[in-house]
Every structure is written in structure tokens, then in C-alpha cells.
Amino acid sequence: MCEHSFVNSPRLDAADSSRRGPTRILHADLDAFFASVEQRDDPSLRGRPIAVGGGVVLAASYEARAFGVRGAMGGTEARRRCPDLRFVRPRMSAYSEASAAVFEIFRETSPVVEGISIDEAFLDVSGLRRLAGEPADIATRLRARVRAEVGLPISVGIASTKALAKVASAVGKPDGLCEVPIGGELDFLHPLPIERLWGVGPANSAKLRARGIRTVGELAAVPRTAVASIVGRGSAAHLCALAGNEDPRRVRTRARRRSMGAQRALGRAPRTAEEHDAVLVALAERVTGRMRSADRVGRCITLRVRFADFTAVTRSVTLPEATAHTATILAGVRRAYRHASPLIEERGCTLLGISIGHLDDADAVQLALPFDVYAGDTLDHAVDAVRDKFGAAAVRRAAGLRAGRGVEMPMLPD
């Protein structure tokens, strides 16, 4: 839980603030989202360690986390750590529904909401003091509404920057509120372990700790050039800025997506290349359909492969032209898969995902010579029309049928 002292609302210094007041950003993050939805809907699961997923843990309840069960952990390992663990099959439609309801509350709370995943968002409440009160009051009401109207616990961090608000919500978890007072940012940030910073994963954490850098304050005391020699120049610039609470990014409403993707967990059973291909076909169909309905085209295709040991690699292919043409994207996806296939054969594959990046509005599309009417986008448009009328499952590529339904991760609306 958060230190109580941080929850005190700051006094406004009228001299140094514009009429809008200082920037105050909320980071709202649902706690153990999938697991919380299951516990909400099935009273017998409440208070018990549960994991959502099949072969692999997609989400673990806080009761399970106490035993060391983590997301992306294999089922066997999870049961070893927590013999009483109850596995619940995921219900993605329930999560999408809950997410939509929570985002509705976000949007009623502030006009400036930036969703960053299905279960978290930034809200800019800087200008809302007169209308809605102090940020801490707004956050308290937000948490109460999510609890009362959707039945889910949510943690909120309040700070002057996005990065710090995200750190604060993590400190506040579970089911907590944590405000970093204006002027108290570095006092709050510096005692925290470096892993709290956005961008310090296991790799950077190990490198920094090996040099005796354990807290954010210790990191802030090291010159940027020295940090660069430990984690590389790109990471160093990012981490040093965060350690000094420099994060100029604003909360952007409905930021245009730079990429669109879909992924599918495959479980731990070995699959053939043909089965993988069927999954890729289904993913490519889904993503390109969404791209077309959002009028977006892209040229950078990234395939993400997670291995049986939970490490992951990505392989990218760049097309000469941006497109939302299913067959063209699929060809690129297959090419990326071929690049990854030696590793897949060696290490097994538990998740396949694709994303199309460098998205552009489809306002400039290089047309193709009409060698064959079915090769162009005529086919896609016909398929889209059928799906609009009869639903997404009405028409599918035969090659994708073998992919079955699997576990599909819900996504933010495009």
C-alpha cells in the first residue's frame, strides 16, 4: 500500500500555475484484471488462488501471486508453486465487456483519456479542479464507481507525468490510491527499486544491479554516459530521464494507433508447421479486416513468437508498399515465420502474434496492375462485405479453419 503521506493533496501555489493549474495525470490500472472478473462472476473463486488460462497462466489473482504464480508461467510450474491453484478457462468476451464499461467510466471522469491496454489508461485531470475537485477526490470517486458499477478493484496513481503516475499506481496496488505530491516527485521516486521504472525489465535490472545500482536515486546519481555503457545509449536516455522524472509526453485522447496486431496462445503441446500456418492465416485475416474497417494500411509486419521457455523473439518484414490486402500481408507474415522457423523447431512455440506497424491512413494507396481481379483487393472487399452482414465467422480462409478458436487476446478498439 501507499504511504499515507503521499496521499495529501498538494497546496496550489497560485503564483506559478497557469489558470489550468499544474499537470495532474491519473494512471488507472485494473487489478489482476482477468482473474478479478472471474472472481466477480463466480463467488466460489473469491479469496482463493486462481489462474486464468489453460496450459499457460494468462493472469493470476492476488491470492495466487502470493504463492509466486505469475503471468506467462507454465501450468506445471504454477501448480508446483501453489498446489491449491484453480485454473479457470478464459472468457475473453466477459473481459472485453468489463473493459468497455470501465473505459466508459474513465471517459465520464475526464475528457482526456488515453487507453494503453485493455485494463489501463491515463486520464488528464489538470483542468478539472473547479468542476470535479482535487485529483485525489476525482480518483477516489473513480475507484468507487468502478467497484460499484463494474464490480472490479482498480488502482490509481496520480502524478505530474505519465511515467510517474504509472509508477504510483503500481505502488498503490492492489486496490489502492497513491498520489505523488507536486514538488515531492523525486523524494517519492528515488527510494524505489529500479525495477519500478518503465523500461527496466529483467535484463536491464540485472545489468544495473551488477553495477550496484539498486534504487532510482542511485541511478539518478550516475552520469548518463556511464549508464549508457551499462544498458546502451537508447535505454540510458530513457531511464535517466525517468529517474529525473522528465517525461514530457502528454495524455493524448484517442491517439492514432501506430500498429495493429493479434496474437494467439497455443498451449504447450507441440504443433506442426501446418498448424502454425493455420493460426497465422487466421491472425492475418483478423488484423487486415480490422485495418480495412479502420481505413488504415501498413507496411511493417512483425511476427512475435514465444517459446516453450517463455522467451520470445520477433521477426520483421517490410513490404514495399503499405497495404491492408490480406494475401499480401499473409505472404509477409509467412516470410517472417520462415525466418523464425529454425528457432521454433528447436525451442517449441507457445504463442504466435502478428502486428502491422507504421500504419498510415489509407488515403494514399498504390494501386496494382489488374493482372487478375481476384488477386487485387476485390476479394478482400467482397469478404468484408459478407462479414459486415453475417458476422466475422461467416467467411474464412480454408487454411485458417484448422486454427480453431483458441485463446484470443482482446484488444483496445481501433
Next chain:
Amino acid sequence: MRFRCERDVLVDGLSTAGRAVSSRGGAQPVLAGIRMILQGDRLELTGSDLELTISVELTVAGDTDGEIVIPSRLALDIVKALEPGAVTIDTEGEEARITGGRSQFSLHLIPAEEYPPLVAPTGESLTIGAAEFAEGLRQVVPAASTDDSRPILTGVLLAREGTGLRLVSTDSYRLAVRDLPGTSVLAEGQKVLVPSRALTEVARALQSASELTLLLGERDASFLIDGVRLSTRLIEGEFPNYRGLIPQSQPNRLTVGRTALIDALRRVKLMAREATPVRLTMSADGLELVAITQDVGQAHEQLDAQYEGTDLTVAFNPDYLMNGLDVTPGDEVSIETVDTLKPALLRSLETTDFLYLLMPVRVS
């Protein structure tokens, strides 16, 4: 094996043969090497990735015959770095010693017996003029696709047309067609699909040659140019039916100076960033080029041109348009259009041997 050779001659040979060596290594490590076969004073250097094989024959001062496979990249870098003058290569066991001036390198060899047998060229040998063929390659090869996921489009079609030879390539966005009416190498109805990568190397080798000999087999083609032999596998499959796409005439016709358009396009293109197109507005007043990139800026340029037809604005990928203008011969070109969504036909006013068909970019 032991021989002596001028450094520059050896550098040329190693770099030419090395162009067929796959940079990615491929499945067989031996293919990262160049095979050297010495018989008397005749040294043959061969590089191959099994798709494309390039052999170079050099005359050297031979001492002891032999066959070795030497790491391609490293051998070239070493020989290139030596002092000018004579270079000696001799082998001892598993190593080759490269000596030049006062430098000496010894280099581990790749076992020569692992080198895969390469198919000897087959088919009747036909000799054609280098200059015209080289020009044809320069015109069509750039329009071939580089996307390996569409293998057929990575090839250039060589087909008999009338009594001559026709070269065709397309990456599906543009189509380049060159006729060589005086070059009769193919039989009636015969056509082959040659990888554009091989033809790029052929064009390079043709720079200083006056003629080349072509051998067409069932599955492979070989080009013999001044002691260099390039053999490539042919691409199997049916080239798209391009004939129906080439219009006899189109309703709108713009005539413009080629160099003037190239220069203007080069300037305007600076503002066509991140794959935004350049718009060509054609009217009785002439031609206007416009490029607008959101959040960056815009460029306009007005050009003198003759135009017959209805006023029209068509957008193109500037690089594709530039490619077409670069390889179209003559001082003046015509651009024929139908509307904003149909292919535009680019031709020289001086010759009908070459045409370039380009699909527009659809803008909203």
C-alpha cells in the same frame, strides 16, 4: 596448388565470382567460399549460391595444378589490401598462403570435396550484340519485384516477339517492356523467366563487352561474356498475362521534355516523404507537380507541356515515375492516361521499342 597473378586481375576475378556467393551463408558453409581450379596457366574462380553461379577464367603464371575452396569475403579483402604487384597463392595442407609484397597471410581452407557439383550449361549457344541487350536490361530489370514471396515477379520474361526478343518485367505496380527486334535468339513461342538478380550481374559484366553468348537449357540459362560465365536457374511458372494491359491508345495525352520532368520531379520529390505520392495535374496550361506531406510541408512546380484531353490530376509514387523516366529513351516523352485509377502509359516520342506502364496511387 601454386600460382602467381597480378593483384588487380585477381581482385577483379574474386569480386566478380564473389557476387554469386550468398552473404547469408545459406545451408551449406562451403558455398561461402570461392572454388579455385588451376590447370596449367588457366585459373577458374567459381562462386555460387546454387541459384546463380558465376565463373571467371583468368590467365595466371601457374606452377602446380590443384583445386581449393577459399573463404570468399576474406580472400577478397586480403588480396585487395595487398601492395600492388604480383600476388602468390600456394597451398599447404588445409591452408592457403597468400603472399604479396612483404605481407603474408595464411588462411584456413574449406574442404574442396564438399563443393556441390554445378550443372554444366546446356542448350544451343547463340551470340547476340552486347550493347542493345545491356540497354534492354537497364530498362526492364529495375521494374522487377524484389519481393521473394512472389517469385514469378522477381524474374524478367525473355520471349520471342515477332522475329525478335522481348524483355518484360513487373512488380505488379509497374510494367516495363522492351523489344529488341534485331535479336533473334528464341524459337517461335519460346519464353523463359530469368531471375532479375542474375540479369543485374549480366548487365554489370556487359559493361565492357561487345557481345555475349547465351545458352538456354530446360531449367537453366547461361551467359558467356569475356571469360565470365553466369549460370542461373530459370524461374518456373507462368508470367502474368501482361498483353491485355497494354492499351493501344488512351484518351488523355501529355507530351513533356524528359529531362525537364526528371529535374522537376527530383525537386518536388523532396516533399513527398513517407510514401506520399506526387500529384500530376494536367491541363491545357501544361503540367503541375505537387507534393504535400502532412506536418512537413509542400512543393509545387509548373512545367511547359502539351496536353490533349480532359483536365486530370493523377498521383504516382515518385520513385516509380522517376525509374520510368530514367530508362525511357529520347528527349521527349508522352504520358497517356485514362483517369485517376487506371494505368498510365509512358513512352518515348522517338521509339516504340520501349514502354512503361505505371499504376497510380489512389488518394482520397
